Amino acid sequence: MKEYTEKIREIAKRLLNDGTVDMVIGFRKGTLPMMNQPHIATCTDSADELMWDSNCGLNLANYVTDRKEKIGIVAKGCDSRNLVTHVIENKIKRDQLYIIGIPCSGMIDHHKITAMFDTDITSVKESGESITISGNDFSKKLIKQDVLCENCAACTHRNPVEYDELVADLVEEQTDVDPYESVTEIESMDAEEKWNYFEDLISPCIRCYACRNACPLCYCPTCFVDESTPQWVGKSQDPIDVRTFHLLRAFHCAGRCTDCGACERVCPMGIKIREFTKKLNKDCLELYGWEAGLSLDERPPLDTFKTDDPDEFIK
Amino acid sequence: MKLIKIDQQNWNTGIEKAKSAYRVFGPVKEKNDYEFKVLGTNEMPDLNFRNTRLSPKSIIYPQSQVMFTYSIDETKDDCRIMKEVENVTSPMAIIGVRPCDALSFPIVRRNFDTPEYQDTYWIKAYEATTFVGLACNSACDTCFCTSAGTGPFGEEGLDVLIIKDGDDFYTKIITPKGEAFAESAGWGKKEQTDITAKIKELKTAAEASVSSTVSTDKLKNKTILDLYDAPFWEEEAFACINCGTCTYVCPTCWCFDVQDETHGKSGIRMRNWDSCMFPLFTHHASGHNPRNNKYERVRQRFMHKLKYYVDKYDSGIQCVGCGRCIRLCPVNIDIRKICDKMNSFDTESCKCEATSS
Ligand code: SF4
Ligand code: SF4
Ligand code: SF4
Ligand code: SF4
Numbered sequence: 001m002k003e004y005t006e007k008i009r010e011i012a013k014r015l016l017n018d019g020t021v022d023m024v025i026g027f028r029k030g031t032l033p034m035m036n037q038p039h040i041a042t043c044t045d046s047a048d049e050l051m052w053d054s055n056c057g058l059n060l061a062n063y064v065t066d067r068k069e070k071i072g073i074v075a076k077g078c079d080s081r082n083l084v085t086h087v088i089e090n091k092i093k094r095d096q097l098y099i100i101g102i103p104c105s106g107m108i109d110h111h112k113i114t115a116m117f118d119t120d121i122t123s124v125k126e127s128g129e130s131i132t133i134s135g136n137d138f139s140k141k142l143i144k145q146d147v148l149c150e151n152c153a154a155c156t157h158r159n160p161v162e163y164d165e166l167v168a169d170l171v172e173e174q175t176d177v178d179p180y181e182s183v184t185e186i187e188s189m190d191a192e193e194k195w196n197y198f199e200d201l202i203s204p205c206i207r208c209y210a211c212r213n214a215c216p217l218c219y220c221p222t223c224f225v226d227e228s229t230p231q232w233v234g235k236s237q238d239p240i241d242v243r244t245f246h247l248l249r250a251f252h253c254a255g256r257c258t259d260c261g262a263c264e265r266v267c268p269m270g271i272k273i274r275e276f277t278k279k280l281n282k283d284c285l286e287l288y289g290w291e292a293g294l295s296l297d298e299r300p301p302l303d304t305f306k307t308d309d310p311d312e313f314i315k
Numbered sequence: 316m317k318l319i320k321i322d323q324q325n326w327n328t329g330i331e332k333a334k335s336a337y338r339v340f341g342p343v344k345e346k347n348d349y350e351f352k353v354l355g356t357n358e359m360p361d362l363n364f365r366n367t368r369l370s371p372k373s374i375i376y377p378q379s380q381v382m383f384t385y386s387i388d389e390t391k392d393d394c395r396i397m398k399e400v401e402n403v404t405s406p407m408a409i410i411g412v413r414p415c416d417a418l419s420f421p422i423v424r425r426n427f428d429t430p431e432y433q434d435t436y437w438i439k440a441y442e443a444t445t446f447v448g449l450a451c452n453s454a455c456d457t458c459f460c461t462s463a464g465t466g467p468f469g470e471e472g473l474d475v476l477i478i479k480d481g482d483d484f485y486t487k488i489i490t491p492k493g494e495a496f497a498e499s500a501g502w503g504k505k506e507q508t509d510i511t512a513k514i515k516e517l518k519t520a521a522e523a524s525v526s527s528t529v530s531t532d533k534l535k536n537k538t539i540l541d542l543y544d545a546p547f548w549e550e551e552a553f554a555c556i557n558c559g560t561c562t563y564v565c566p567t568c569w570c571f572d573v574q575d576e577t578h579g580k581s582g583i584r585m586r587n588w589d590s591c592m593f594p595l596f597t598h599h600a601s602g603h604n605p606r607n608n609k610y611e612r613v614r615q616r617f618m619h620k621l622k623y624y625v626d627k628y629d630s631g632i633q634c635v636g637c638g639r640c641i642r643l644c645p646v647n648i649d650i651r652k653i654c655d656k657m658n659s660f661d662t663e664s665c666k667c668e669a670t671s672s
Binding site: 030031032035036037038039040046058062063111115120122204206208209210213214226228234235236237238265266267268269270 | 346348560574576585590647651
């Protein structure tokens, strides 16, 4: 990952110096292991803070929404797909962006790794395909593939789909994976089992909305849960309102979600929120042959129609 | 203050006995993390926790709390009359409050229990509660309690402090409330034992295990506007997604919002936790929002905890160093880093360049 870091810094400094961009958005090292921080570099000094490793799982497309400047942005596969979605939805112009593409080999799951140890992890070092986790009185080597985020383990778009420059050669895409394994499992449940499954899934939710706020798709000026005239959703911990939030948010993401996993990564309660969005992704794939953010020239299935639509209601 | 030594057997029977006089709360492992829950018959607090994911503040100050009920049925005499819900709290005891979290209650009390204003909901729950603390024999990496007015063996805010040494529970009974609890647990007649030296030894080791510190000494002498206008806010706030996690998990965050909810012809007026990190928090009815930008909200959170509170109460910072916001902030905004930036901020020597957003 050292090579990625060096290359990102080199590109960022060049772009800032020659005036191609006003800023470069990427990651800098955080204060805790496995926690990098989105960072905005506007000068060569701050560009030297940019870095890359397997803890850059947040989605940086979230940080360019409605910005007016010329922006250099570091983008792995999923970020680039959300940038494409942003362009299609007029949240940023393609020519405002200089996309620094990252061929990605997956991000590691800090929730999972933290849960594997009883004491504090003080350092996490990567080298190639192995990760060494150390604490005050232990050190353990893990294989990166075993501790990948769930969405990364089943990702079929690791390479950026849209970029102006790459930091390294493209990586091989995974083909023998099933991103919808858990959806198929839930689909086979009966209604009551499904109900119980989802009730249990969201029961710890504190409605902080971190999932919504980390998602590049959730850019509405006023989210339906925040609307006060009329107020659609109550603000307490009433399970009806908690359900309403999750179901409606998922539907708002239908045909747009790239399964980047940012929502799940940020949830302080460790809720697997992607179980909702993944179902809709699967439906979009099966019904419309659609995966979000793969092309700048096609609109998502739910904001367009075709005259040869087989359904009657559209005619 | 009385010092007694309790063995595992006496601990178990004591907790069980106390349940007849108190609603007893304790840490319980739920999925991957610990939470405070009411303990049922034969359920023991699981003291293997480091700290609970959420703080115990919700026991005294629930996330959603109904204060009034009303009817909008025009055929009824009491139509549109707010009726206060019964506000009595039976005795509660929270077992296993960590010293950092214990200190949060006296801090929050400065807001909810003042000569001018009495929040009866908070006060009644607080007064009905006995805080049975558990000393930390070793601190987490993100704890900085010793810089925040307490420490791993801190006693402020506690009625009883338990120090665990192997299978023994060294028990310090600090207040009359604590004595009453010990009485109902059947520990009241236990002889005072001389375990002071042993406790001191454990305490020294525990304090040495606190690896992270922050400096707060210069905050008080800084000018509010200098800090407010400091150039680092925009850069430090860039990553924040305004999720409010930091404030929801914080034991010392006390803000709430009042909401009416009507179902059919009847309704409730309740309060729900609110967060200064939400844009809606300061959104005026006119549409104007005085804290419209993200950096202004991030600045508010830190200025409140580390400057306004410091100036107003002269009792240290509004933070107990529990480290929850550091561990749970999804984008690694670290109060230790911000606090050090504020504490060392010098208008003269500052050459950092602000970034715009
Ligand atoms: S981030 Fe988690 S706890 Fe917060 S609203 Fe989303 S699902 Fe609920
Ligand atoms: S819903 Fe979750 S996985 Fe889908 S784009 Fe948003 S943050 Fe990414
Ligand atoms: S500081 Fe972190 S936890 Fe707090 S609102 Fe911002 S992103 Fe969320
Ligand atoms: S500000 Fe953070 S460290 Fe301080 S008491 Fe609140 S959650 Fe704990």
